[in-house]
Amino acid sequence: MTILSALFDKFAQSKKNQVILFIAYVVLTGLGLFLLPDSTIAFLLLLFSILILYYLKFNLRVKWVTGIVILAIIVPFIASHSDSYQTYMEVGTLVGIYCAMALGLNIVVGFAGLLDLGFIAFFAVGAYSYAIFASGQAAKFMPFGHYPLPGGTFWIFIIIGALVASLFGILLGIPVLRVRGDYLAIVTLGFGEIIRILLNNMDHPLNITNGSMGIASIKPPNFFGITIGNSSQFYYIALGIFLVVIYVVRKLEDSKLGRSWKAVRDNEIAAQAMGIPLVKTKLAAFAIGASFSGMMGVVFAAKQMFVDATSFTYLESTMVLVMVILGGMGSVPGVILGAAVVIILRTQVLTNISDWLSQMSTDYGIEIPAALSPEKMQLLIFGLLLIIFALYRTQGLIPHKNRKVDVELLKKESAAAALDREKVTSGGADS
Amino acid sequence: MNILEVKNLTKQFGGLTATSDITMNIEKNSITAVIGPNGAGKTTFFNMITAVYKPTSGDILLNGKSLVGLKPHQVSQFGITRTFQNIRLFNDMTVLENVLVGMHQNLKSHWVGTLLQLPHIRKIEETARVEAYDILKYVGLEDYVNENAGNLAYGAQRRLEIGRAMAAKPKILLLDEPAAGMNPKETEKLTNLIYDLRSKLDVTIILIEHDMKLVMKISDFIYVLDHGELIASGKPDEIRTNNRVIEAYLGKGAVAND
Numbered sequence: 001m002t003i004l005s006a007l008f009d010k011f012a013q014s015k016k017n018q019v020i021l022f023i024a025y026v027v028l029t030g031l032g033l034f035l036l037p038d039s040t041i042a043f044l045l046l047l048f049s050i051l052i053l054y055y056l057k058f059n060l061r062v063k064w065v066t067g068i069v070i071l072a073i074i075v076p077f078i079a080s081h082s083d084s085y086q087t088y089m090e091v092g093t094l095v096g097i098y099c100a101m102a103l104g105l106n107i108v109v110g111f112a113g114l115l116d117l118g119f120i121a122f123f124a125v126g127a128y129s130y131a132i133f134a135s136g137q138a139a140k141f142m143p144f145g146h147y148p149l150p151g152g153t154f155w156i157f158i159i160i161g162a163l164v165a166s167l168f169g170i171l172l173g174i175p176v177l178r179v180r181g182d183y184l185a186i187v188t189l190g191f192g193e194i195i196r197i198l199l200n201n202m203d204h205p206l207n208i209t210n211g212s213m214g215i216a217s218i219k220p221p222n223f224f225g226i227t228i229g230n231s232s233q234f235y236y237i238a239l240g241i242f243l244v245v246i247y248v249v250r251k252l253e254d255s256k257l258g259r260s261w262k263a264v265r266d267n268e269i270a271a272q273a274m275g276i277p278l279v280k281t282k283l284a285a286f287a288i289g290a291s292f293s294g295m296m297g298v299v300f301a302a303k304q305m306f307v308d309a310t311s312f313t314y315l316e317s318t319m320v321l322v323m324v325i326l327g328g329m330g331s332v333p334g335v336i337l338g339a340a341v342v343i344i345l346r347t348q349v350l351t352n353i354s355d356w357l358s359q360m361s362t363d364y365g366i367e368i369p370a371a372l373s374p375e376k377m378q379l380l381i382f383g384l385l386l387i388i389f390a391l392y393r394t395q396g397l398i399p400h401k402n403r404k405v406d407v408e409l410l411k412k413e414s415a416a417a418a419l420d421r422e423k424v425t426s427g428g429a430d431s
Numbered sequence: 432m433n434i435l436e437v438k439n440l441t442k443q444f445g446g447l448t449a450t451s452d453i454t455m456n457i458e459k460n461s462i463t464a465v466i467g468p469n470g471a472g473k474t475t476f477f478n479m480i481t482a483v484y485k486p487t488s489g490d491i492l493l494n495g496k497s498l499v500g501l502k503p504h505q506v507s508q509f510g511i512t513r514t515f516q517n518i519r520l521f522n523d524m525t526v527l528e529n530v531l532v533g534m535h536q537n538l539k540s541h542w543v544g545t546l547l548q549l550p551h552i553r554k555i556e557e558t559a560r561v562e563a564y565d566i567l568k569y570v571g572l573e574d575y576v577n578e579n580a581g582n583l584a585y586g587a588q589r590r591l592e593i594g595r596a597m598a599a600k601p602k603i604l605l606l607d608e609p610a611a612g613m614n615p616k617e618t619e620k621l622t623n624l625i626y627d628l629r630s631k632l633d634v635t636i637i638l639i640e641h642d643m644k645l646v647m648k649i650s651d652f653i654y655v656l657d658h659g660e661l662i663a664s665g666k667p668d669e670i671r672t673n674n675r676v677i678e679a680y681l682g683k684g685a686v687a688n689d
């Protein structure tokens with residue numbers, strides 16, 4: 001990343017050059033995807049423009065608008081010419097979902113410094129809350145109401161999913177706050193597994209989750225009469241929530257609550273001595289972090305139209321944690337990049353590798369050992385990545401930077417305030 | 432008038448009695464020093480006032496109200512703030528943010544308001560930043576506003592701790608060895624700063640310190656602890672000549688040999 005920004009520093013000092021280079025990049029990669037619609041690489045290169053945008057020296061508002069235009073208009077438009085349109089948008093949707101989730105975990109791990117190895121549980125809780133009521137499942141145990149609820153309720157369920165997940169966040173938080181460090185990791189890991197096992201077994205005595213059969217025929221969302229059933233449509237929902245989540249996280253980071261989290265992370269005793277209530281602050285981190293997951297759980301359930309407990313294994317919790325660590329703990333752009341990299345590796349690169357491997361085995365009759373199956377490869381690759389990052393880049397892809405204030409401005413404001421005070425006191429003396 | 436009264440305060444760690452039956456009265460707006468050799472129980476005494484430790488027995492009264500049984504953050508909200516002997520800054524936050532955390536309990540900016548970008552919340556945060564900057568100027572750290580606290584030099588870290596505590600606008604400020612590790616010049620500056628602080632903030636200061644020059648110069652009253660017991664108390668001049676104090680510091684026989 002530093003090489004990249006160094007390159008730009010050298011060749012594109014002026015803003016004008018940057019604009020030209022950036023537009024050229026977007027046009028070229030866009031054209032590339034247009035001409036080679038089935039090339040995953042072209043698609044990824046186009047997405048890469050967002051990262052370049054992040055490093056450009058534009059005004060923040062310009063960056064945001066450009067980024068949204070690229071993600072909401074340019075990428076879907078060009079991709080729509082491809083046969084792989086829905087696949088691309090599926091990847092985009094997954095990136096959006098996992099970005100929001102990773103940003104949620106980042107609040108807990110990166111801001112508040114609380115290790116959580118069972119984070120996927122909140123995603124599961126969100127997913128099941130929509131799945132149960134937007135399918136016939138609720139009729140099996142609810143004494144009143146007509147189920148499935150219509151697809152229009154999806155929008156309300158985004159909020160409900162957030163609330164239910166944050167409630168579970170608090171439930172987890174209460175016992176967990178007594179323990180620290182390694183113990184915290186173990187307890188949260190256990191919590192994640194308990195939720196998964198519960199979901200897998202709550203089909204008797206009362207059939208709430210339909211057990212290991214999972215819940216099928218979940219109603220797709222309905223938007224003013226339009227049924228949302230394609231990845232290309234879900235993409236916009238995921239993008240919308242993702243943008244809201246970034247906004248919320250960014251604002252929280254520099255708020256009083258955000259500072260309390262970081263203070264607790266850096267030194268619990270000093271934080272308390274400054275009047276910060278430990279329990280309340282940590283619970284807020286768990287609750288708010290979990291709510292992002294819950295929201296995206298609802299989207300996930302609606303998109304898949306089927307949920308069962310296998311989507312919420314310990315491996316998934318680890319993946320979200322990998323996104324945070326790989327990207328850079330506490331760093332919002334880093335975590336977004338981390339989530340994008342992990343999802344793209346999982347859905348694009350690894351599947352390509354395994355396709356290639358199976359091609360090899362059929363073409364040349366080479367036996368591919370089971371250890372090289374995509375599933376195992378995944379664990380191996382992410383394990384290696386984690387080790388490499390732990391050794392050589394502990395801060396992640398985009399290390400966290402504290403927000404710097406404009407000292408000159410502060411100086412001016414401080415002088416102005418001093419003048420005001422003087423006026424008040426001298427005015428008071430006169431009268 | 433006494434702002435803080437400590438009554439028969441005892442703290443035992445297993446078999447070890449860290450402080451034993453300490454009684455003190457701290458006058459409002461005074462500077463009081465608590466001195467004594469290492470391990471005398473001074474920090475333990477601070478830890479009990481700030482609710483880091485619960486006393487084994489005894490009582491602590493702030494303006495007549497007991498603080499025993501409160502949580503540390505509640506004690507802080509009642510107006511008692513401290514610095515730490517082994518510096519405890521928020522190392523990965525900026526110097527300015529450290530001071531802003533100090534202001535925490537006086538800031539009325541709820542995060543929901545921040546999310547909604549309510550104008551008055553933005554104003555509160557803006558004013559707080561200016562106020563924090565003024566505090567940094569006061570403790571001589573205005574050139575390090577955006578630096579991470581963990582990157583500061585030792586003396587600067589001590590001053591930042593004082594700045595952070597000031598930001599809480601306490602009624603009582605507890606300073607645990609503020610001059611430790613400072614050179615004579617820095618210590619002199621610090622002495623003046625502490626002395627000045629009392630009138631600037633209208634605050635009562637209790638200070639643990641080994642630097643006798645500093646202690647004698649600015650204290651109104653001194654308590655001396657040794658092996659957890661209160662062995663002497665009085666004005667600086669009385670303490671300077673107190674035999675038991677000299678003995679505690681220099682060892683038995685020191686007085687006789689003189």
Ligand SMILES: Nc1ncnc2c1ncn2[C@@H]1O[C@H](COP(=O)(O)OP(=O)(O)O)[C@@H](O)[C@H]1O
Pocket residue numbers: 444447448449467468469470471472473474475476
């Ligand atoms: N948490 C603790 N557990 C056990 N012993 C402690 C603890 N804190 C302090 N002590 C003991 O209490 C005594 C007083 O310590 P302290 O208050 O730190 O002394 P001072 O600050 O005067 O140097 C020492 O003997 C110390 O070892």
Ligand SMILES: [Mg+2]
Pocket residue numbers: 473474475516
């Ligand atoms: Mg001590």
